[in-house]
Amino acid sequence: MEFDYSALRGKIREQFGTEGNFANAIGMNPSTLSQKLSNKLEFSQQDIMDCLKALHMGSDFIKPYFFTLKVAKWQKEARNE
Numbered sequence: 001m002e003f004d005y006s007a008l009r010g011k012i013r014e015q016f017g018t019e020g021n022f023a024n025a026i027g028m029n030p031s032t033l034s035q036k037l038s039n040k041l042e043f044s045q046q047d048i049m050d051c052l053k054a055l056h057m058g059s060d061f062i063k064p065y066f067f068t069l070k071v072a073k074w075q076k077e078a079r080n081e
Contacts (some may be wrong), residue, residue: 002039002070009037011055011065026050039070 009019016022023033027050035041043051048066052059 003066004068004070005037005039005065007068008051008065011057015055022054026054 012019012022016025019033019037020030023030026033026047028047032041036043036047043066048062051065052061055061057065
């Protein structure tokens with residue numbers, strides 16, 4: 001299962017300029033953050049809480065920013081038929 005982190009990436013860039021700056025702010029290696037945002041590694045509960053704190057967001061942002069499923073191209077096309 002893959003998650004769509006595009007909204008999270010946008011929020012990171014809006015507030016920190018780069019993902020590297022954000023990674024440093026939360027004490028994570030930039031390459032580790034990149035792997036998590038690319039679905040190669042999973043975000044832990046602590047990671048999610050650290051991200052929310054750094055982005056000054058409450059727990060109501062967990063679902064839209066961390067648990068939006070990626071929709072496959074064929075699924076998008078099927079919806080439009």
